[in-house]
């Protein structure tokens with residue numbers, strides 16, 4: 504793994520080489536990320552202007568290919584209609600071609616596709632590349648849970664930071680103010696380079712040395728968002744929703760600290776923590792689909808609702824609840840995490856939506872959770 508600063512200073516034909524950025528992914532958030540970055544590469548002399556964006560190719564109802572429509576209109580007509588990306592964003596449907604020259608790789612696809620994408624990228628990227636993951640999700644393998652940033656590092660042999668936060672993409676697309684958190688492992692300079700690449704007057708980014716804490720906040724809040732949507736669908740009111748958010752935050756913290764003792768309490772007060780939890784429980788896609796699920800009494804599956812309501816965009820909360828449940832049952836922790844457990848059981852139809860507040864029989868176990876969280 505080549506240190507980034509060396510690559511920054513690398514000379515090609517006597518010239519200092521500029522950074523080249525590729526965004527791997529072009530969904531709702533992927534397109535907004537490309538827009539943010541493209542506005543900055545035009546201004547920052549240490550970056551090439553062009554931002555390549557890999558597009559998972561699909562054919563639109565008009566018969567046109569999505570990548571061609573993006574390049575023609577300078578707009579992701581399917582996943583972010585009505586927003587100009589910047590003429591320096593170039594959509595590229597060839598994954599290997601899109602990454603080959605980049606030394607800054609931004610991964611932003613639904614998490615379930617990342618294993619396949621990484622497999623295709625082995626041996627295809629520059630040795631000195633640095634990565635950042637904007638992906639909220641994790642994989643569960645035989646050996647245990649694997650965060651997406653670790654998957655990238657292990658499969659591609661490159662360092663990977665993360666960027667998470669209270670970031671509903673459609674709001675940032677129209678330049679409403681929000682914040683985000685970069686999580687980094689060791690080298691502050693790398694984190695600062697990412698902060699520089701993403702920051703705009705309406706997108707305020709700060710960095711913390713806690714990759715796992717930041718990434719687990721972004722991942723686990725999607726499970727709590729499903730719970731919040733169920734509460735909305737059952738019209739249980741604001742107090743219940745606040746209670747679900749509080750219990751959810753506590754489970755997020757305990758789960759993160761049990762998995763990684765390095766996770767910092769302070770991370771939960773950054774944008775990636777409590778702020779993302781709030782925005783996602785108020786206005787996210789997971790909440791919206793879970794509300795419809797509960798209104799239908801759990802009779803229509805999440806897959807069906809996702810396809811109908813999101814038009815190709817993907818939910819992360821239901822699959823994350825399943826992945827979290829696998830970790831909890833494997834480690835004998837189910838009783839310590841009643842909310843995470845119930846969300847999965849409701850989402851697969853094992854329990855009705857109304858079970859979302861059936862905590863009473865589990866209440867004594869909360870004290871165990873408190874002590875586990877404190878201990879770690």
Ligand SMILES: NC(=O)c1ccc[n+]([C@@H]2O[C@H](COP(=O)([O-])OP(=O)(O)OC[C@H]3O[C@@H](n4cnc5c(N)ncnc54)[C@H](O)[C@@H]3O)[C@@H](O)[C@H]2O)c1
Nearest residue numbers: 529530531532533559611612613616638639671672816817
């Ligand atoms: N949208 C948001 O507001 C938002 C905000 C912050 C973080 N995120 C996170 O960003 C990540 C990406 O979400 P998004 O909103 O950009 O995507 P999205 O849900 O809008 O779009 C789905 C994307 O998946 C692609 N796709 C479909 N099948 C595929 C396949 N087989 N292989 C590869 N790609 C395939 C589609 O082309 C599309 O680009 C997720 O982890 C999400 O949680 C999203």
Ligand SMILES: O=P(O)(O)OC[C@H](O)CO
Nearest residue numbers: 668669670671787788789
């Ligand atoms: O729309 P959601 O539920 O995928 O959430 C979007 C973002 O993660 C909010 O920060």
